Amino acid sequence: MATTNTSPDQRAVDSALALPITPKRMGRFNRWDTPWLNRKLLTGAAIVGAILLIGIFGRLFWDTDLAFTASSPLNLPPPGFVNSRGQEGTWAHPLGTENSGRDMLALMIVGAPNSFMVGVVAATVGMTVGVILGFSAGFIGGRLDDFIRLISDVTITIPTLMVLIVIQALLPVIELSTMALLIAAFAWPSPTRLIRSQVLTMRESGYVQMAKLSGTSTFSIMFKEILPNLLPYLAASFIGNATGAILAAVGLETLGLGPQRVPTLGGTIYFAISGAALLRNMWWWWALPTLLLALMFIGLLLINLGLDEVANPRLRQASR
Amino acid sequence: MGRLTLGYFLRRFSIFLVTIWLAATLIWIIPRLAPGDPITAMVGRMIRQAGYVENSDIIIEGWRERFGLNDSLPVQYVRYLGNLVRMDFGYSLAYFPTTVGEIVGRALPWTVGLLLVAVTITFFLGNFLGALLAWRGTPKLVKYLIPVGMIFTSIPSILAAIFLLYIFAFFLDWFPLTGAYKAGMTPSLSIEFITSVIHHGTLPALSVVLVSFGYWALGMRGMMITVEGEDYMHLARAKGLNPLYVLYRYMIRNAILPQVTAFAITLGTLVSGQVLVEYIFAYQGMGNVIFSALRNQDFPVIQGTSFILILMTALAVLIIDLIYPLIDPRISYERS
Amino acid sequence: MTTSWNQPPVLKVRGLKVYYETPKGDVLAVDGVNFDLFKGETLGLVGESGCGKSTAAMGILQLVTPPGRVVDGEVLLEGHNLLGMSEQALRAVRWIKLALIPQGAMNSLNPTMKVSAQIKDAIIAHEGKQANKGIKPRILELLTMVGLPGRVYDLYPHELSGGMKQRVCIAMAIALNPTVIIADESTSALDVVVQRVVAQTMLKVKDALGVSMIMIGHDMGLMAQMVDRIAVMYAGKIVEIAPVKEMFAEPKHPYSQLLIESVPSLKERKPLKITEGITHDPRNPPPGCIFQLRCPFVMDICRVQPPVMRETNEGQLVACHLYPESVDGSLINVADVARNP
Numbered sequence: 001m002a003t004t005n006t007s008p009d010q011r012a013v014d015s016a017l018a019l020p021i022t023p024k025r026m027g028r029f030n031r032w033d034t035p036w037l038n039r040k041l042l043t044g045a046a047i048v049g050a051i052l053l054i055g056i057f058g059r060l061f062w063d064t065d066l067a068f069t070a071s072s073p074l075n076l077p078p079p080g081f082v083n084s085r086g087q088e089g090t091w092a093h094p095l096g097t098e099n100s101g102r103d104m105l106a107l108m109i110v111g112a113p114n115s116f117m118v119g120v121v122a123a124t125v126g127m128t129v130g131v132i133l134g135f136s137a138g139f140i141g142g143r144l145d146d147f148i149r150l151i152s153d154v155t156i157t158i159p160t161l162m163v164l165i166v167i168q169a170l171l172p173v174i175e176l177s178t179m180a181l182l183i184a185a186f187a188w189p190s191p192t193r194l195i196r197s198q199v200l201t202m203r204e205s206g207y208v209q210m211a212k213l214s215g216t217s218t219f220s221i222m223f224k225e226i227l228p229n230l231l232p233y234l235a236a237s238f239i240g241n242a243t244g245a246i247l248a249a250v251g252l253e254t255l256g257l258g259p260q261r262v263p264t265l266g267g268t269i270y271f272a273i274s275g276a277a278l279l280r281n282m283w284w285w286w287a288l289p290t291l292l293l294a295l296m297f298i299g300l301l302l303i304n305l306g307l308d309e310v311a312n313p314r315l316r317q318a319s320r
Numbered sequence: 321m322g323r324l325t326l327g328y329f330l331r332r333f334s335i336f337l338v339t340i341w342l343a344a345t346l347i348w349i350i351p352r353l354a355p356g357d358p359i360t361a362m363v364g365r366m367i368r369q370a371g372y373v374e375n376s377d378i379i380i381e382g383w384r385e386r387f388g389l390n391d392s393l394p395v396q397y398v399r400y401l402g403n404l405v406r407m408d409f410g411y412s413l414a415y416f417p418t419t420v421g422e423i424v425g426r427a428l429p430w431t432v433g434l435l436l437v438a439v440t441i442t443f444f445l446g447n448f449l450g451a452l453l454a455w456r457g458t459p460k461l462v463k464y465l466i467p468v469g470m471i472f473t474s475i476p477s478i479l480a481a482i483f484l485l486y487i488f489a490f491f492l493d494w495f496p497l498t499g500a501y502k503a504g505m506t507p508s509l510s511i512e513f514i515t516s517v518i519h520h521g522t523l524p525a526l527s528v529v530l531v532s533f534g535y536w537a538l539g540m541r542g543m544m545i546t547v548e549g550e551d552y553m554h555l556a557r558a559k560g561l562n563p564l565y566v567l568y569r570y571m572i573r574n575a576i577l578p579q580v581t582a583f584a585i586t587l588g589t590l591v592s593g594q595v596l597v598e599y600i601f602a603y604q605g606m607g608n609v610i611f612s613a614l615r616n617q618d619f620p621v622i623q624g625t626s627f628i629l630i631l632m633t634a635l636a637v638l639i640i641d642l643i644y645p646l647i648d649p650r651i652s653y654e655r656s
Numbered sequence: 657m658t659t660s661w662n663q664p665p666v667l668k669v670r671g672l673k674v675y676y677e678t679p680k681g682d683v684l685a686v687d688g689v690n691f692d693l694f695k696g697e698t699l700g701l702v703g704e705s706g707c708g709k710s711t712a713a714m715g716i717l718q719l720v721t722p723p724g725r726v727v728d729g730e731v732l733l734e735g736h737n738l739l740g741m742s743e744q745a746l747r748a749v750r751w752i753k754l755a756l757i758p759q760g761a762m763n764s765l766n767p768t769m770k771v772s773a774q775i776k777d778a779i780i781a782h783e784g785k786q787a788n789k790g791i792k793p794r795i796l797e798l799l800t801m802v803g804l805p806g807r808v809y810d811l812y813p814h815e816l817s818g819g820m821k822q823r824v825c826i827a828m829a830i831a832l833n834p835t836v837i838i839a840d841e842s843t844s845a846l847d848v849v850v851q852r853v854v855a856q857t858m859l860k861v862k863d864a865l866g867v868s869m870i871m872i873g874h875d876m877g878l879m880a881q882m883v884d885r886i887a888v889m890y891a892g893k894i895v896e897i898a899p900v901k902e903m904f905a906e907p908k909h910p911y912s913q914l915l916i917e918s919v920p921s922l923k924e925r926k927p928l929k930i931t932e933g934i935t936h937d938p939r940n941p942p943p944g945c946i947f948q949l950r951c952p953f954v955m956d957i958c959r960v961q962p963p964v965m966r967e968t969n970e971g972q973l974v975a976c977h978l979y980p981e982s983v984d985g986s987l988i989n990v991a992d993v994a995r996n997p
Contacts, residue, residue, distance in 0.1 A: 551759070552764050552767075554719060554756075558719055558751070558754075559750060559777070559828075560746070560747040560748065560751045560781060561777060563743075565777070569766070573766075573768050649767070
């Protein structure tokens with residue numbers, strides 16, 4: 001028997017599913033049974049999408065200039081609440097203001113996409129490098145593989161935040177893009193390792209061997225046979241990477257090492273902590289950016305879990 | 321049990337050395353790629369923050385001299401590496417003449433202690449719950465309850481720290497707001513002191529545990545499901561073994577192996593998260609040292625603490641790597 | 657040890673049905689299997705991939721896992737029905753009465769346990785904790801019985817070759833001297849030479865202990881030399897059971913004929929008669945005979961009425977409309993209790 005590694009039940013189901021499906025069934029099968037339409041994935045995407053929409057369309061409805069220092073009254077609570085000085089909130093600042101006169105709603109609208117951007121840029125760069133290195137290591141092998149594996153094994157264990165703290169403490173100016181690229185410099189090892197191991201597995205698999213025997217070029221095997229099958233893994237790895245990058249960015253920002261010129265969610269938390277927002281009970285100051293970030297991370301986690309189930313059908317079955 | 325071969329040891333040890341060297345070099349090189357030199361940048365930041373610093377030119381020149389920034393780059397680099405090997409990080413700028421080594425020496429035990437407790441709880445709790453999630457024998461109710469506890473998973477620990485601080489320290493006043501023990505106490509082995517340490521350490525440790533145990537639970541669940549499909553599980557069941565024995569000796573024992581590898585890989589993230597938590601709770605560990613050094617622009621301290629944390633992480637990874645062949649019998653053979 | 661035909665069978669399987677749940681309906685993997693296994697006998701269960709033979713084995717062992725489930729039937733081991741037994745009661749029967757030599761021995765051993773520990777845990781689970789002094793010689797003896805050197809005792813599975821792993825599995829199966837051993841494609845993953853040696857070891861050990869054995873496989877040629885009787889399975893049903901000699905001399909069912917004609921031989925080059933795969937949807941078998949779509953002799957009745965098992969000669973049973981008459985004109989043996997012909 002060709003498939004000796006699967007359990008007997010699995011094999012029975014496999015062989016059952018390998019049977020011809022009538023055209024009528026086929027249509028239904030394709031439309032509704034795609035693993036990509038998965039509840040976790042959709043919920044996560046909805047959460048992240050909503051946060052992004054607030055960032056993109058929010059500026060159409062709200063004056064983002066209010067995110068600048070001294071553009072609004074100081075320390076105002078949201079409407080319906082009273083701050084420690086007895087001031088009541090107004091609808092002019094529906095989420096309140098902080099201690100240097102910035103409007104919280106404007107800060108959220110401008111800050112959320114900034115924090116998200118860092119993640120996307122760092123993950124894209126890290127992913128691209130990872131795909132190139134992973135494929136090279138897996139396909140070319142030999143010395144190159146040894147070298148790439150060593151460097152990624154080494155880099156992956158370095159506590160990125162510590163390195164970034166030292167670097168950013170020494171940089172005169174930090175732009176959003178600088179921070180994203182610095183984070184990206186540590187975001188490639190995990191996609192590299194993932195793709196390398198997947199390529200190694202797939203290289204030995206039947207269909208790639210068949211493609212090789214039939215004289216298909218290495219390049220086209222890589223992109224036509226292997227890459228499509230890696231898609232769910234790549235997507236999950238991308239989201240994981242973006243999560244890690246945002247995590248690093250938020251860490252740096254809350255330590256006051258973020259970009260100085262644009263507001264970020266982490267930067268807002270930094271100011272809230274240095275402004276003793278907790279002790280002054282200015283919950284709107286620290287809680288809003290914290291909640292928004294927490295939501296963003298929950299959304300990303302759900303996407304990742306969903307993608308995991310797409311990539312690994314066994315998990316899907318078990319979660320039913 | 322497996323065995324530890326010399327070849328494996330040497331390979332892991334050289335990875336350890338390369339890690340340290342690479343991190344140290346990155347820390348040194350990247351700031352020097354930026355225009356200007358680090359000292360000017362630092363003083364520049366000071367000026368931006370303080371508004372005006374007297375005699376800034378003299379300060380810059382003085383520091384340039386002390387850091388040897390007037391030497392050629394290769395000379396600086398070799399001297400830098402030499403200092404690291406001797407664990408000599410120089411003096412703190414803010415608390416001269418205290419050395420960086422002294423500052424780190426005071427803070428490190430707190431960080432390591434808190435980290436050990438938090439990470440041990442996280443790893444065992446997470447894997448245990450993950451195993452329960454995947455195991456057939458787990459009661460349905462438990463299977464529904466565990467995911468509820470995992471809502472914090474993947475949220476940065478610093479965010480969890482802020483929430484916990486607000487709810488349990490500020491609002492409910494069950495736990496102290498800051499510090500690692502009651503202010504004014506002298507560290508001793510008295511019951512009173514230890515109680516105070518536990519009382520102060522609970523929320524910081526909880527912040528780390530809450531955000532990361534779910535990660536382990538999910539990973540463990542995935543591994544358990546994979547193991548469940550293995551042929552040896554069929555045979556184990558056919559043998560009529562006790563289900564709890566099968567769970568422990570066949571499923572968990574095999575599923576935990578990749579988790580240990582994952583543990584080594586994520587240690588860096590854990591350390592970073594912990595540092596940020598310490599800063600939120602003003603816990604007298606490395607995180608707090610780093611934060612006040614950042615505020616004081618005390619660069620030698622920033623560099624020293626970060627390097628020590630990188631070193632500790634690499635050391636922990638090395639130790640895990642060396643233990644690994646003892647728990648996975650297949651490893652020592654792969655290399656030979 | 658010779659087979660005791662005149663004693664009651666040690667294992668009676670009646671109307672066993674195992675279905676797999678799929679999004680588009682149940683797959684009828686095993687759909688009403690009946691057979692007897694006598695003391696000391698080796699029964700071969702033969703059929704192509706996906707015919708349900710391994711699933712039948714799992715059904716007998718009560719090891720069907722979701723999405724599969726045992727729907728109906730009786731598995732009577734020395735008179736006790738295993739179906740419906742509590743998990744605890746089953747555990748007491750397992751390995752003592754009913755052992756398994758698994759398929760894919762490559763992955764059938766726990767990679768993190770030494771060979772000795774994996775044999776030991778089965779012994780301890782059923783006999784209770786005991787001193788290593790007693791167990792070690794016992795395990796060494798088992799290893800010797802299956803032709804393994806004593807050093808295997810302290811090795812991990814990854815240090816063994818495929819054939820050695822399979823021998824370990826055999827040693828494990830006989831550790832408690834079970835009544836019935838099910839060997840599920842136990843040699844398929846090995847190369848041909850090792851396959852034969854391992855299969856011979858299996859039979860030698862079986863004869864020495866006098867256990868009954870169900871050997872599952874797809875290789876008719878190998879089976880011919882190993883077993884006493886052969887049961888041919890197609891699409892979840894047994895279509896013919898006969899002693900090896902009768903089966904090869906005069907296969908009755910068209911499917912058995914195809915299988916046997918396809919056994920390669922040195923004397924003549926034969927065209928491959930058999931085409932691959934079960935042709936109907938196993939979720940929705942056609943009315944009448946399950947083999948109708950591939951049968952060269954298909955008749956009108958085959959499309960309407962499912963055939964019942966009849967004993968055509970002494971010991972040879974076949975379910976086919978080509979043989980309407982039993983030896984004594986009646987439906988015989990297993991069919992009397994079969995709920996679904």
